[in-house]
Amino acid sequence: MTGWEDIRAEVLRRIRARDWPPGGMIPTEEDLAVEFGVARATVNRALRDLATSGVLERRRKAGTRVAALPVRKATLDIPVIRLEIEARGQSHSFQVLKQSFMEPPVPIASRLGLGPGFKLLYLETLHLADGKPFAHEVRWLNSEILPRPLPDFHALSANEWLVAHVAYVSGDIAFSAEGASPREAAVLGVAPGAALFVTERMTWTAESPITFVRLAHGPGYRVQTLV
Amino acid sequence: MTGWEDIRAEVLRRIRARDWPPGGMIPTEEDLAVEFGVARATVNRALRDLATSGVLERRRKAGTRVAALPVRKATLDIPVIRLEIEARGQSHSFQVLKQSFMEPPVPIASRLGLGPGFKLLYLETLHLADGKPFAHEVRWLNSEILPRPLPDFHALSANEWLVAHVAYVSGDIAFSAEGASPREAAVLGVAPGAALFVTERMTWTAESPITFVRLAHGPGYRVQTLV
């Protein structure tokens, strides 16, 4: 009954027990395969998993060592906002506060790699959980590459429409803390300057930017992870 | 020249091209292996990777489908604070502001699973980047399970000593935004109530809590990820 997860557990045990101290080398895959009586591929699977979570550092020829200063890798789930609210047992609704077609501010245009004069669809939305303000969303959409016809974003969340109708995208995410602007304060019902948790996302198709989203969450919002 | 990464790329291309739409089934591993002319294990590796990043959903017997509402999985690197500062080309230093042995506040004690009357080592530290305040750290250490002798934490960062001398640990991480307390404001040189980015970490050995850390970062701090 020796699977790769058993081997991973045993390796972790030895690291915790300091049989294999931080910064030290551990035996080769082949040695471990012999010791545990499994194929090398099974050991490889276990060690590879520990390397992707930052516990081990592996290099060809150099071998495998226990990470001295482990860069912990944490995995976060970034769910669709409706699911996030429903997972709390609350009901999700939203209001489109503003919709227009205009040139984005320079910082956003440059981050999307767009020249001056390029217009984007702008959407400002308030997300509500059980009718109470949950997050303020500002979104810039590259309408040129969106499939037609465009839906009525007052009736359908832009996020979910994109997920269902636009190709799977890659992108990056950033978290920060910012003081609430007067507008955000008014919309979210907090004091101006109150600490907001801000999530910024940029998404792309293979070649073109699709959307930039900024989500500002009110007090009490947490992003949590299990390591 | 067909490796599992090529297959992952081709599968992603088909999803992006909507050959395989969101929520739809894709062929079985065996079919794809035949089509691509590789072993099933190679296809499995590619699809497994896409499943862990949230693009695909897989179930035995049910098969593999394109995620309809993709819960994006983002991976964050949580480096040791010294490395984080040095990676910006700045130099790291720190000052221990306070050190004592006392009972923690109830919320922290309960989160660590400790009964009343249990005393912990308390450390309050200011981290500096190029001499300027970078982050304010509050740390509670379970001194009972620490190896002896304890070092002089004024000379050696508690974090790095722990990494080097205590068993590799598991734990969880949470991010939030909070207004600066008067003390944090004074120490970090910001206005009281200013938005701080807060990272809270709890770490454990197999059985016992080791430490609770709260890091408050000043304005401008971002946590970024590549998806």
Added chain:
DNA sequence: GAGTGGTCTAGACCACCTC
């Protein structure tokens, strides 16, 4: 140059889940 991890193969058995 040589040793190490990275990957692939072809086949097999199993656990699980839908039918």
Added chain:
DNA sequence: AGGTGGTCTAGACCACTCT
């Protein structure tokens, strides 16, 4: 009950990088 993904094996070749 049967089909699907999850995993393991034994062997092989390759890429990288340290010496």
